[in-house]
Amino acid sequence: MGSVKTPYRSDALRSAHRIAQDLHAAGAIDKATMRRFDVSCLTPVEELRPEAIRAIRETAQMSQAIFAMALNVTTSLVSKWERGEKKPGGPSLKLLALASRKGIDAIL
Amino acid sequence: MGSVKTPYRSDALRSAHRIAQDLHAAGAIDKATMRRFDVSCLTPVEELRPEAIRAIRETAQMSQAIFAMALNVTTSLVSKWERGEKKPGGPSLKLLALASRKGIDAIL
DNA sequence: TGAACCATAGCACAAAGTACCATATTTTTC
DNA sequence: GAAAAATATGGTACTTTGTGCTATGGTTCA
Incomplete structure (x- = not known):
């Protein structure tokens, strides 16, 4: 199972990114708080040949x-x-x- | 296996650190070169409860x-x-x- | 000549990690 | 307040990563 296939590991994270998007667009959020919701800041992990x-x-x-x-x-x-x-x-x-x-x- | 027990993973690395010590003491070695021999710069990994x-x-x-x-x-x-x-x-x-x-x- | 580093190779095996599920508790949202 | 969603636990079954060990050949250097 590629880490590419499912951006969110089939968990209770369906709306994590969406929420973060909203908050981020809304105004200033410190990185620590942001981290709790957003996942887009993670280093992308793809399969390697x-x-x-x-x-x-x-x-x-x-x-x-x-x-x-x-x-x-x-x-x-x-x-x-x-x-x-x-x-x-x-x-x-x-x-x-x-x-x-x-x-x-x-x-x- | 415990990363603490064997500093060098039972490999052909017995003298890696010693050599690095000598070279480092001898004079200036850029970090890239140093890296090839020295292992003391690695983040120590210990078992976690x-x-x-x-x-x-x-x-x-x-x-x-x-x-x-x-x-x-x-x-x-x-x-x-x-x-x-x-x-x-x-x-x-x-x-x-x-x-x-x-x-x-x-x-x- | 040999001592040391480098990489490949193969095998057996333990256990790490995955996937899926059900449940309970808390927190959020309307 | 109720509904909905996030959080964490618990368990089961399964795959295969990762370990450990050993042997081999090639390279470099003293």
Whole structure:
């Protein structure tokens, strides 16, 4: 299940974004309050192809071993990701998305 | 496995930190180069008790549902974490550690 | 020659994470 | 006040991520 398919994870969040839109349009809301309702500020998480994962790592100029430590996973797993043997799951995809969009420093 | 027990994940990283120490002491190394060898700059990841996880979420002033979206996991799982029914794994612990040490904004 | 880093590869296995549901409590909204 | 929606718990069944271990070959450097 792609994080792309369902913008809201089939939960009690159907109107979260709509409410935030209204509040945001209405006036000034501090980011802390906003956060409680709005979800559009989240880093988009999409599925990553093996080459994309490798690209993220090579952009960071890291070996698989070091990269794995940064993500707190095993070297074995990073290798499997890059060869398409396994696909990163929810939390892993989030970390990879952060590294990809905000730079590797964001997760160090 | 506990990220605390083995500083280096039983990999070919036995001397990574030592080498970095030497190089760093030797003179000026840009952060990019440093990163390849040194691991001491990583956010420490320790196991979290259920209450600690809830504390992180409540500090962020988020519902379980929103918090789950931020971590790209299901609401069900966050609930289980906070009740001790399940324990966050490698990548999840990293995200929680980032949120705990650098603030929730670090993972949005 | 060998010590160390790098990446691939395979296997077995525990448990993390998912999906779905029902229920109860609180908060919001009209 | 009642209706509606958000919140959190609880449980069950299932998938497969992620771990751990070991072996291999290629590369670099002393």
